[in-house]
Amino acid sequence: MASYQEIRQMWSDIGMNLEKHDEFLNSFPGVYKRIIQPQEGRPDNMDYFNKVVTSVHGRRPYELFQHKQKGGKVFGTYCVYVPDEVLLALNGVSTGLCGGDQFWVPGGEKYLPANTCPLIKSSMGSRLDRTSPFCQVADMFIGEATCDGKKKAWEILAQDVPMHIMEVPQMKREQDIQRFAEEIWHLAEKAQEVTGNKLSYETLAQSIITINNKRRALQRLNSARQSSPVPISGKDALMVIQVAFYDDPVRFAQMANILCDELEERIGQKQGPFPNQPPRIIVTGTPMALPNWKLHHLIETSGAVVVCEESCTGTRYFENLVDENSQDLEEQIMALARRYMETNCACFTPNQARTDDILRYVKEYQADGVIDYTLQFCGLYSTESYLLRKAMKKEGLPFLHIETDYSEQDSEQLRTRIEAFIEILKD
Ligand code: SF4
Numbered sequence: 083m084a085s086y087q088e089i090r091q092m093w094s095d096i097g098m099n100l101e102k103h104d105e106f107l108n109s110f111p112g113v114y115k116r117i118i119q120p121q122e123g124r125p126d127n128m129d130y131f132n133k134v135v136t137s138v139h140g141r142r143p144y145e146l147f148q149h150k151q152k153g154g155k156v157f158g159t160y161c162v163y164v165p166d167e168v169l170l171a172l173n174g175v176s177t178g179l180c181g182g183d184q185f186w187v188p189g190g191e192k193y194l195p196a197n198t199c200p201l202i203k204s205s206m207g208s209r210l211d212r213t214s215p216f217c218q219v220a221d222m223f224i225g226e227a228t229c230d231g232k233k234k235a236w237e238i239l240a241q242d243v244p245m246h247i248m249e250v251p252q253m254k255r256e257q258d259i260q261r262f263a264e265e266i267w268h269l270a271e272k273a274q275e276v277t278g279n280k281l282s283y284e285t286l287a288q289s290i291i292t293i294n295n296k297r298r299a300l301q302r303l304n305s306a307r308q309s310s311p312v313p314i315s316g317k318d319a320l321m322v323i324q325v326a327f328y329d330d331p332v333r334f335a336q337m338a339n340i341l342c343d344e345l346e347e348r349i350g351q352k353q354g355p356f357p358n359q360p361p362r363i364i365v366t367g368t369p370m371a372l373p374n375w376k377l378h379h380l381i382e383t384s385g386a387v388v389v390c391e392e393s394c395t396g397t398r399y400f401e402n403l404v405d406e407n408s409q410d411l412e413e414q415i416m417a418l419a420r421r422y423m424e425t426n427c428a429c430f431t432p433n434q435a436r437t438d439d440i441l442r443y444v445k446e447y448q449a450d451g452v453i454d455y456t457l458q459f460c461g462l463y464s465t466e467s468y469l470l471r472k473a474m475k476k477e478g479l480p481f482l483h484i485e486t487d488y489s490e491q492d493s494e495q496l497r498t499r500i501e502a503f504i505e506i507l508k509d
């Protein structure tokens with residue numbers, strides 16, 4: 083583990099704005115101490131994830147920095163459609179760059195219209211203000227053509243950093259899957275240029291197994307959350323999932339499996355942080371990048387527990403595995419395309435499979451209600467909410483739509499609405 087002096091030297095070497103970053107370091111621990119730390123009945127094996135989060139700008143970025151010093155490359159990504167397997171197979175490391183902190187939003191607003199979603203503003207602010215070591219250490223950023231806000235933001239970002247954009251089809255016909263396979267080939271070509279390595283069947287086969295194992299560990303975590311009483315809070319489970327976007331995939335799977343061993347013991351002993359078995363809620367909607375724990379915190383301090391996230395920081399990230407039985411590189415790329423195109427983002431039309439997933443989760447997780455979470459100014463998810471509400475109503479499922487940003491300004495107003503919703507679930 084690097085010393086604080088070594089980490090600070092690294093921040094300087096990668097061109098961070100140390101003064102501005104010190105302001106971030108003064109505010110970030112407060113969020114963790116206010117939201118995560120005071121929870122009761124936390125599993126002992128959250129310890130590893132606590133450490134990763136509390137040293138988020140030190141420990142992991144330093145590993146990425148060392149990887150680069152040994153000649154490796156780092157790729158920053160913003161979307162769960164980017165196949166990490168290809169980058170890993172080329173000895174690249176991929177890391178999530180989505181901003182989840184209000185601190186970075188004003189920085190993003192210097193370049194973007196104020197009516198852009200906070201995730202995009204925060205992501206842009208963290209790079210353009212030079213206050214994220216993940217953004218500074220990345221050799222190439224991989225953007226994707228999904229929502230309009232991101233597509234236009236990439237054009238601005240491309241003036242500052244080397245970017246590769248993947249086109250993501252917005253329908254799921256066979257020709258769209260074939261087209262996405264071509265996009266994966268383009269990504270592979272670009273990543274080969276950047277890394278100087280050549281993609282092979284053997285390395286890709288290994289990286290498919292590695293990333294699948296990370297997904298398997300997260301699937302195991304979520305299976306544990308189907309039990310009653312639930313053995314882990316929604317806030318802690320979300321934090322583990324958020325860490326998966328940054329951590330080394332092999333170590334992450336190992337540590338998540340150790341946590342799952344403990345959760346399974348807790349299930350046997352009917353133990354958990356909510357012994358009174360409060361109403362169980364599924365959260366669906368837009369992603370919650372680290373350290374966005376706002377909605378989970380409001381729900382879990384208002385008398386309910388989150389048992390599943392139908393989200394890109396939830397089941398969409400890990401539910402489907404890549405077929406490990408491909409016989410050659412062509413088949414492997416096709417298997418990747420098929421797996422990634424199973425993800426149900428609202429940028430697709432139609433997107434009925436997302437509704438079907440939520441209805442299935444309600445049964446699997448014994449949920450009492452669904453809260454639909456949309457980041458402000460996200461036209462895709464807020465529009466899709468109409469059909470979701472209709473489908474939930476048809477099944478007689480309590481449903482609450484919430485639109486919010488990263489600030490705390492609306493928290494008390496939201497709390498009132500959430501408490502009223504939870505009261506309905508208790509009837
Ligand atoms: S919500 Fe859509 S655009 Fe955003 S990360 Fe998920 S898949 Fe990508």
Ligand code: SF4
Binds near residue numbers: 463
């Ligand atoms: S939350 Fe919506 S607007 Fe924001 S990046 Fe995701 S899809 Fe785009």
